[in-house]
Amino acid sequence: AQSVAQPEDQVNVAEGNPLTVKCTYSVSGNPYLFWYVQYPNRGLQFLLKYITGDNLVKGSYGFEAEFNKSQTSFHLKKPSALVSDSALYFCAVRDPYGNKLVFGAGTILRVKS
Amino acid sequence: DTGVSQDPRHKITKRGQNVTFRCDPISEHNRLYWYRQTLGQGPEFLTYFQNEAQLEKSRLLSDRFSAERPKGSFSTLEIQRTEQGDSAMYLCASSKTGLVEKLFFGSGTQLSVL
Numbered sequence: 001a002q003s004v005a006q007p008e009d010q011v012n013v014a015e016g017n018p019l020t021v022k023c024t025y026s027v028s029g030n031p032y033l034f035w036y037v038q039y040p041n042r043g044l045q046f047l048l049k050y051i052t053g054d055n056l057v058k059g060s061y062g063f064e065a066e067f068n069k070s071q072t073s074f075h076l077k078k079p080s081a082l083v084s085d086s087a088l089y090f091c092a093v094r095d096p097y098g099n100k101l102v103f104g105a106g107t108i109l110r111v112k113s
Numbered sequence: 114d115t116g117v118s119q120d121p122r123h124k125i126t127k128r129g130q131n132v133t134f135r136c137d138p139i140s141e142h143n144r145l146y147w148y149r150q151t152l153g154q155g156p157e158f159l160t161y162f163q164n165e166a167q168l169e170k171s172r173l174l175s176d177r178f179s180a181e182r183p184k185g186s187f188s189t190l191e192i193q194r195t196e197q198g199d200s201a202m203y204l205c206a207s208s209k210t211g212l213v214e215k216l217f218f219g220s221g222t223q224l225s226v227l
Binding site: 034042046051092100106 | 116153154155156157161204215216218219221
């Protein structure tokens with residue numbers, strides 16, 4: 001069965017510093033991978049996705065993610081963190097036999113000024 | 114595009130009661146999903162519809178749960194004989210066919226079963 005793991009419950013970073021939120025995946029076949037963000041009292045919002053092609057995917061709000069097939073990873077990155085990036089981030093993989101997404105447990109990102 | 118709306122935002126009920134939640138998707142979206150999220154966990158898939166047809170249902174979903182999407186527009190999720198373990202945030206999402214990966218989520222309905 002397909003799954004994703006987010007090994008860090010929380011990531012703390014200073015404003016202006018680069019940030020990385022980690023995700024590893026386990027899928028049969030080609031992986032379709034996603035990142036979503038959840039702000040307090042708001043619904044999840046799509047950030048970016050990897051289907052095929054370039055290993056570096058660019059998304060919303062300056063975020064990007066690097067797909068690494070040999071390490072089965074799909075880490076979320078941003079060159080310079082903002083306090084407003086503080087939120088809960090979810091990695092997800094699409095079920096290749098259907099249309100549902102399987103989400104990781106989430107990582108809390110805290111950016112301090 | 115007014116977004117996905119869910120009603121109510123919060124529901125408190127006593128164990129054994131029935132509850133029903135409503136989701137109004139983005140108007141041109143033909144796919145609608147229900148997920149459940151508990152504290153410290155990611156959203157867990159429950160079921161999804163394409164238009165009015167329920168195409169997939171999680172094996173984890175007990176028969177106390179039922180969902181409908183009459184006329185392929187809004188959807189309802191009903192939980193019968195609620196249990197304390199049903200306490201969670203229930204999320205609705207919608208998407209267009211062809212862009213099914215990009216889900217638009219509502220803010221959810223927080224259910225507390227006492």
